[in-house]
Every structure is written in C-alpha cells, then in structure tokens.
Amino acid sequence: MSGKLISVDLDGTIVFERQVDPDGIAALHEWQAAGNLAVCNTGKSIAATKHALRNTDLEFDYYVLYTGAVVTNKDYEVLTSHTLPNEVVTEIATKLQGMDNLAVFATTLDTPDVRISSTINASKSTSILQTFAPLTIAEIPEHTFVGIPLWLDDTDEAIDALHQQILSEYGEILDCHRNQNFLDIVPPNCTKATGLEWLVPRLDHSQHIHFETYSLGDSWNDMDMHNWADHSVSFPYSPAEVQELTEQVTPTAAEFIRKVLAQ
Incomplete structure (x- = not known):
C-alpha cells in the first residue's frame, strides 16, 4: 500500500x-x-x-x-x-552577548522562547521569532534547552562568518543551520x-x-x-x-x- x-x-x-x-x-x-x-x-x-x-x-x-x-x-x-548541555548554552550565550547587531534567544520543550541578550535596535522585530520572555545567563541552569536561535541584523557576509565560527569551535558537539537572517544552533546531527x-x-x-x-x-x-x-x-x-x-x-x-x- x-x-x-x-x-x-x-x-x-x-x-x-x-x-x-x-x-x-x-x-x-x-x-x-x-x-x-x-x-x-x-x-x-x-x-x-x-x-x-x-x-x-x-x-x-x-x-x-x-x-x-x-x-x-x-x-x-x-x-x-534531543537537548543541548546547559554548560554549552551558557558558554555560547556568554561569548556572544554584546556582539553587534545580534540577539541571542534560546528554546525549551515546555516554556515560551526566551531572549538572553540583544544589541539590535529595540524598534526592530522579526517575524520568525515573535514572542519571548527575558532570561539572564544566571538563570540558564534552571532550564533544559533544545536550541539557541541567533538573529543577526547584519550582512550575508557577517552571518556566514559567524556560522563558520560556530561550526569551527563547536562543530563536534552541535549543529548550526542558517535560515534567512537566523542561525539555529541545535544538538548534534539534527x-x-x-x-x-x-x-x-x-x-x-x-x-x-x-x-x-x-x-x-x-x-x-x-x-x-x-x-x-x-x-x-x-x-x-x-x-x-x-x-x-x-x-x-x-x-x-x-x-x-x-x-x-x-x-
């Protein structure tokens, strides 16, 4: 059949x-x-x-x-x-906070999406990730995370450069995929x-x-x-x-x- x-x-x-x-x-x-x-x-x-x-x-x-x-x-x-280790989420969020033109989000199985940091002008928004709650780096151990979406308000060259940097540094323990002006960090082999x-x-x-x-x-x-x-x-x-x-x-x-x- x-x-x-x-x-x-x-x-x-x-x-x-x-x-x-x-x-x-x-x-x-x-x-x-x-x-x-x-x-x-x-x-x-x-x-x-x-x-x-x-x-x-x-x-x-x-x-x-x-x-x-x-x-x-x-x-x-x-x-x-599949989920990401909290220590990896903490390390990446800490490393990327303050980077120009970047918002760092995270996703869980059972909560609304969260935003950990952003240097993007507050007047701007994205239709890909519409609703979220704030989360501090100190609160990361309280949750279990599936992904780290990164929104880049930047050029294709800058997005591709960060994509390659993430894969170069973390490629053995996670995957990273580009979607328009987002990079989605997910568990390995996903x-x-x-x-x-x-x-x-x-x-x-x-x-x-x-x-x-x-x-x-x-x-x-x-x-x-x-x-x-x-x-x-x-x-x-x-x-x-x-x-x-x-x-x-x-x-x-x-x-x-x-x-x-x-x-």
Whole structure:
C-alpha cells in the first residue's frame, strides 16, 4: 500500500509577515482530505509554532520542530527529542552577548522562547521569532534547552562568518543551520531530514504504507530536507543554491500541492 507525505516549512513557505497564507491552508486541507499526510518541518519551537498557527484551523499530522531536534504528534506531544548541555548554552550565550547587531534567544520543550541578550535596535522585530520572555545567563541552569536561535541584523557576509565560527569551535558537539537572517544552533546531527528519518519509517511500519515524499521549503536550512525527499520544491525567491538543489521551483506552496493532487 502506498501514500503521500509532504514536509512543509513555515516561514517563507506558508507564513509571510506573521500571517499564514490562506490559500496554503486551504491546499493543505485538500491534501489531507485526499488521505495524505502533512508534516510541519520548521526551526521553530513548540511554543513558537503554536503561536504562528494560533489564528488558523491548520493542524498538521506531525511536527518536526527545532530543525529536527524534536518530533511531536498532531497534539504537540513529544515523540522524540534531543537537548543541548546547559554548560554549552551558557558558554555560547556568554561569548556572544554584546556582539553587534545580534540577539541571542534560546528554546525549551515546555516554556515560551526566551531572549538572553540583544544589541539590535529595540524598534526592530522579526517575524520568525515573535514572542519571548527575558532570561539572564544566571538563570540558564534552571532550564533544559533544545536550541539557541541567533538573529543577526547584519550582512550575508557577517552571518556566514559567524556560522563558520560556530561550526569551527563547536562543530563536534552541535549543529548550526542558517535560515534567512537566523542561525539555529541545535544538538548534534539534527537537521530537518533527521527528524523525518526518525518519523517516516515508524509510520511505514505502523500503517503498513510506503510513502512517496515531498518537501516544500525556501531557505538554506531546508536543504537537508530537500535531499531527503523524493520530490523537492523551492520558490523563485529562494537562494540560488536552494533552487538549484530542488527538483522544482513553484510560485506558491498551494499551487504545487494542487498540482500533485491533480496528477
């Protein structure tokens, strides 16, 4: 028995300017109504994903969150998770506090996202990480962390330089992925693909279904997911290397979903 499964990024794929595309929602409902599975695959935390989807009736079948570090069911109940050592979180937060044009956030499994430090002008905000509470470095030992999102209000060159610096210094104990003007620090060997690699074989076994897989994503942190999928799709505004990697480039997520449904 065969079925179809689509893995869908949020920001820049179906979420734009803090709003979920209504046509994208409708197309995903059509996808699920046809008996297919829809997986949300994002760098966002549980709290941030709930916030992003809060004013919609969109409910994914599964969620791959924190860039693959956590997988949940449709009710956000954790099926598997990986975390960062608190001493690593403390060391990175201490080293980066005060760096120009940088905000240091952190994510947990069971609390709102937190911001540890920021040198970005207070008048600026980002649609990727919309809500957070303050946290001091001294409070880090009181929590368990999954990720450290870094928001850089800077040039591509500066973002890439910090990306390489983090991987050079910590690459053996963590992963770091770029998403637009964010760097997402997560536990080692965590990507959007590893979350799917954990989930899909279990679905194949439990449902006795072999899934044909599709991926929809706009940015660099989607490239592992695109490599994993049978059919990968990016957008005209995606970075050139992302477009070159994917099988297709589509104007909108909704248009591609309906194209597959019509086949």
